[in-house]
Amino acid sequence: MRSLMLGKSRIEALSDGVFAITMTLLVLKLEVPEVMHHSSNEQMLQQLLALGPAFATYVVTFLIAGGFWFLHHLTFHFIRHVNGVLVWINLIFLMLVALLPFSAGLMSHLLIHPVSQLFYIGNQLAIAALLNIHWLYAKGSGLLDAADSRQMSLLTLRIGVTAAAFAASLATSVFLPAWSWVPLPVVLLGGVIVEARRKETET
Amino acid sequence: MRSLMLGKSRIEALSDGVFAITMTLLVLKLEVPEVMHHSSNEQMLQQLLALGPAFATYVVTFLIAGGFWFLHHLTFHFIRHVNGVLVWINLIFLMLVALLPFSAGLMSHLLIHPVSQLFYIGNQLAIAALLNIHWLYAKGSGLLDAADSRQMSLLTLRIGVTAAAFAASLATSVFLPAWSWVPLPVVLLGGVIVEARRKETET
Amino acid sequence: MRSLMLGKSRIEALSDGVFAITMTLLVLKLEVPEVMHHSSNEQMLQQLLALGPAFATYVVTFLIAGGFWFLHHLTFHFIRHVNGVLVWINLIFLMLVALLPFSAGLMSHLLIHPVSQLFYIGNQLAIAALLNIHWLYAKGSGLLDAADSRQMSLLTLRIGVTAAAFAASLATSVFLPAWSWVPLPVVLLGGVIVEARRKETET
Amino acid sequence: MRSLMLGKSRIEALSDGVFAITMTLLVLKLEVPEVMHHSSNEQMLQQLLALGPAFATYVVTFLIAGGFWFLHHLTFHFIRHVNGVLVWINLIFLMLVALLPFSAGLMSHLLIHPVSQLFYIGNQLAIAALLNIHWLYAKGSGLLDAADSRQMSLLTLRIGVTAAAFAASLATSVFLPAWSWVPLPVVLLGGVIVEARRKETET
Numbered sequence: 001m002r003s004l005m006l007g008k009s010r011i012e013a014l015s016d017g018v019f020a021i022t023m024t025l026l027v028l029k030l031e032v033p034e035v036m037h038h039s040s041n042e043q044m045l046q047q048l049l050a051l052g053p054a055f056a057t058y059v060v061t062f063l064i065a066g067g068f069w070f071l072h073h074l075t076f077h078f079i080r081h082v083n084g085v086l087v088w089i090n091l092i093f094l095m096l097v098a099l100l101p102f103s104a105g106l107m108s109h110l111l112i113h114p115v116s117q118l119f120y121i122g123n124q125l126a127i128a129a130l131l132n133i134h135w136l137y138a139k140g141s142g143l144l145d146a147a148d149s150r151q152m153s154l155l156t157l158r159i160g161v162t163a164a165a166f167a168a169s170l171a172t173s174v175f176l177p178a179w180s181w182v183p184l185p186v187v188l189l190g191g192v193i194v195e196a197r198r199k200e201t202e203t
Numbered sequence: 204m205r206s207l208m209l210g211k212s213r214i215e216a217l218s219d220g221v222f223a224i225t226m227t228l229l230v231l232k233l234e235v236p237e238v239m240h241h242s243s244n245e246q247m248l249q250q251l252l253a254l255g256p257a258f259a260t261y262v263v264t265f266l267i268a269g270g271f272w273f274l275h276h277l278t279f280h281f282i283r284h285v286n287g288v289l290v291w292i293n294l295i296f297l298m299l300v301a302l303l304p305f306s307a308g309l310m311s312h313l314l315i316h317p318v319s320q321l322f323y324i325g326n327q328l329a330i331a332a333l334l335n336i337h338w339l340y341a342k343g344s345g346l347l348d349a350a351d352s353r354q355m356s357l358l359t360l361r362i363g364v365t366a367a368a369f370a371a372s373l374a375t376s377v378f379l380p381a382w383s384w385v386p387l388p389v390v391l392l393g394g395v396i397v398e399a400r401r402k403e404t405e406t
Numbered sequence: 407m408r409s410l411m412l413g414k415s416r417i418e419a420l421s422d423g424v425f426a427i428t429m430t431l432l433v434l435k436l437e438v439p440e441v442m443h444h445s446s447n448e449q450m451l452q453q454l455l456a457l458g459p460a461f462a463t464y465v466v467t468f469l470i471a472g473g474f475w476f477l478h479h480l481t482f483h484f485i486r487h488v489n490g491v492l493v494w495i496n497l498i499f500l501m502l503v504a505l506l507p508f509s510a511g512l513m514s515h516l517l518i519h520p521v522s523q524l525f526y527i528g529n530q531l532a533i534a535a536l537l538n539i540h541w542l543y544a545k546g547s548g549l550l551d552a553a554d555s556r557q558m559s560l561l562t563l564r565i566g567v568t569a570a571a572f573a574a575s576l577a578t579s580v581f582l583p584a585w586s587w588v589p590l591p592v593v594l595l596g597g598v599i600v601e602a603r604r605k606e607t608e609t
Numbered sequence: 610m611r612s613l614m615l616g617k618s619r620i621e622a623l624s625d626g627v628f629a630i631t632m633t634l635l636v637l638k639l640e641v642p643e644v645m646h647h648s649s650n651e652q653m654l655q656q657l658l659a660l661g662p663a664f665a666t667y668v669v670t671f672l673i674a675g676g677f678w679f680l681h682h683l684t685f686h687f688i689r690h691v692n693g694v695l696v697w698i699n700l701i702f703l704m705l706v707a708l709l710p711f712s713a714g715l716m717s718h719l720l721i722h723p724v725s726q727l728f729y730i731g732n733q734l735a736i737a738a739l740l741n742i743h744w745l746y747a748k749g750s751g752l753l754d755a756a757d758s759r760q761m762s763l764l765t766l767r768i769g770v771t772a773a774a775f776a777a778s779l780a781t782s783v784f785l786p787a788w789s790w791v792p793l794p795v796v797l798l799g800g801v802i803v804e805a806r807r808k809e810t811e812t
């Protein structure tokens with residue numbers, strides 16, 4: 001069976017489904033405050049504002065998950081066939097994606113707690129690591145279309161930089177917990193600049 | 204990567220997934236009354252009728268979400284390719300759509316409360332605004348098929364009118380809370396009439 | 407826009423999504439008994455058996471929903487194009503489908519209560535009615551492929567018989583509550599026999 | 610209608626949807642401990658570690674479900690058309706798949722309890738049995754593509770071995786509860802070895 005070449009449409013459909021459900025389930029962590037019934041406008045606003053950390057976690061997690069979906073989408077733009085090993089790598093990848101509502105719940109309840117931060121960032125790093133394995137395996141096993149190699153090496157760079165950004169976040173959250181959200185945007189911005197320069201050089 | 208032209212099938216699949224889940228999760232706000240077990244028929248009917256506001260919110264939110272899905276579907280009828288910027292606009296759009304079960308929960312629990320009304324209508328307006336950005340960006344960036352331009356300008360009108368209707372609703376809910384549900388059907392009806400006249404003129 | 411002919415793939419995708427989520431959410435009504443932790447084997451079996459009505463509701467509702475999905479699937483086998491009216495009929499159809507977890511929850515908590523039975527069967531009847539409207543509209547508006555007309559009239563019969571079966575169930579549940587589950591299998595069986603005879607006659 | 614040959618794309622879409630939702634709903638059984646708010650790091654780690662059995666159930670159930678999805682995917686690689694009987698076999702198969710979050714919840718709450726083990730393994734065995742019926746019916750009814758018969762008999766072997774592994778698990782869980790997790794990996798490993806030898810013989 002190992003030599004059987006499968007189409008990619010169904011693993012894409014399963015992945016889109018898991019991403020869509022995961023991203024939509026994040027909203028279930030935002031509970032409508034039950035006590036607000038007969039409260040005044042000001043009390044109610046304050047109670048909504050008290051949901052602030054949960055909202056921030058919703059927005060950040062939704063966009064990070066969206067980013068992972070986009071990178072996954074880009075890899076399948078180049079992948080032509082799927083084999084059993086790639087399916088199993090993807091299933092483990094999806095298992096880590098589906099864990100996000102739990103990690104996000106841990107974050108929003110316990111915003112600055114070191115252990116919840118480690119768990120949340122660790123989950124993201126594990127997703128990024130699996131995405132690298134997925135892409136490197138697909139590239140190394142001849143499952144790709146004969147496509148534009150410059151575009152493909154840019155994607156390799158992007159996926160690698162994403163993993164590096166979360167690794168830096170994790171390291172910071174261990175040694176400098178208060179700064180743990182700095183590395184992600186910094187490294188991503190660095191990646192964008194490197195990518196732009198590389199484009200310039202090549203033209 | 205920015206110059207890479209992606210197919211539209213996977214962003215459509217993710218969008219259909221998020222819409223389907225969001226619309227189906229709305230039903231979770233309708234709780235089966237647990238106290239009804241040994242109650243008489245009349246008590247039970249009264250308890251079901253007490254769920255009236257929650258049912259109304261379910262129906263209205265489901266149909267509004269369905270309308271947004273339809274407009275989104277219509278834009279992709281004309282869109283041929285997708286690029287990174289359009290993907291990110293869509294992810295933010297979907298993030299606001301996935302927030303609807305929370306807004307709907309706020310509405311049905313606190314039916315005439317000004318703050319919950321503002322939040323609910325604000326959520327809808329934000330979705331309509333993103334849909335306009337999505338459509339105007341796609342039109343301005345050459346991502347469309349060379350299609351029937353009359354149909355396309357009708358769609359531009361429709362999407363604009365939808366945003367205007369929710370903006371009018373929001374303004375009314377601030378100044379005349381009791382009338383906040385009037386502008387939506389009025390403006391939509393006006394849009395239908397304008398559209399019909401325009402069709403007549405052109406033929 | 408009314409004259410715009412849309413493809414059918416996205417309304418199919420939204421429908422498949424709503425059906426899949428609705429059918430899977432039914433399981434959330436089956437709660438793991440929390441008290442069972444240190445109980446003996448016999449106590450535990452008894453507690454699982456106490457979930458019997460909830461299991462029966464799960465199986466029956468899943469299969470009825472599956473049957474509606476199959477009929478919906480069959481109609482789209484013959485539909486070639488979709489217009490705005492058909493989209494809106496489908497959205498109302500899906501709104502009633504997405505209500506099933508609530509109706510099923512009402513059923514399994516209050517198994518023989520007349521009001522919950524009326525609500526549950528009424529929900530199914532409303533779904534069947536919308537399916538008829540959907541199919542008759544599609545047939546009457548030239549949205550179908552020029553297909554095998556014998557197959558199409560068999561489908562018309564099937565969809566009509568399904569609605570009749572639920573109408574008979576509803577009437578029975580009003581006048582003879584204890585017999586309300588008899589009409590459904592009887593009418594469906596009658597439909598199968600009529601269909602078989604018709605096939606014979608035509609060959 | 611029985612002689613109507615349907616496309617396979619919609620039953621695949623419904624199946625992918627049910628699998629994606631089932632696998633993602635498993636995470637809802639992992640509850641964020643609410644008591645952790647003001648606890649120390651060590652207390653928090655201990656509380657996360659207390660979720661260990663629930664995590665193990667999440668990982669094992671996600672991967673088993675993923676394996677069933679893969680086998681189902683492989684069967685549809687060879688299936689060309691779908692008829693009414695196959696649709697109903699698939700709906701019963703999906704009904705058993707959608708039950709997994711309940712079985713998994715039973716497992717993780719009551720880890721070594723014989724009744725919960727029997728229920729969990731029984732659910733898996735029922736899924737495997739339906740998959741065999743699905744495949745044997747499709748093969749026996751001429752719904753397959755004229756495809757590579759060696760690949761097809763390997764798939765028959767795989768699906769049969771999977772059912773045998775769960776049957777052995779179930780038997781062990783009755784007579785030797787403490788060893789109930791041994792047969793699954795042993796039989797699967799045996800299947801891999803047999804498959805490898807068969808491949809050798811044929812080349």
